[in-house]
Amino acid sequence: MxxxxxxxxxxEVGGVRVEVCxxxxxxxxxxxxxxxxxxxxxxxxxxxxxxxxxxMGVYDQDRARVRGELIGTFEATALPYVLxxxxxxxxxxxxxxETDKVxxxxxxx
Numbered sequence: 001m002x003x004x005x006x007x008x009x010x011x012e013v014g015g016v017r018v019e020v021c022x023x024x025x026x027x028x029x030x031x032x033x034x035x036x037x038x039x040x041x042x043x044x045x046x047x048x049x050x051x052x053x054x055x056m057g058v059y060d061q062d063r064a065r066v067r068g069e070l071i072g073t074f075e076a077t078a079l080p081y082v083l084x085x086x087x088x089x090x091x092x093x094x095x096x097x098e099t100d101k102v103x104x105x106x107x108x109x
Contacts, residue, residue, distance in 0.1 A: 013083055015044040020071055024063065033058045035066045039074060046088040047095075051078065 011018050018041045027034040035058045041049040053070040081087060 011079065011083065014085070016083060017042045018079065018082060020074075022067065024067075027056060031060045033060060033063055035063055035070065037067065037070055039078075041082050043088040046092060049082065049088075049091050 018039065021038045021040065023036040023038055025034050025036070026032070034054065034056050036052060036054040039051045039053060043049070051074070053074055055066050055070065058066045
């Protein structure tokens, strides 16, 4: 499939839009796929949050089922956290902490 067009919109709540884009591609043999879904949560006035859901070596006939499983697992586990009112602020703080951990070498910007 492999497109930037949203496959499905999980939720649109309180100004948060969560999209799932299918970036799957054939893998190894013509009947095997690398199923890759990019989940993007768009928040008002902050950066978007992205997460990749993927599974390797999926047979062609199982792609739709695997996509459904990956989306279902995300909706059951991560989506409730993404929709929390304090999630954008906490995600931004975490990004900032991780950026502060980057080791800079002298002379390298």
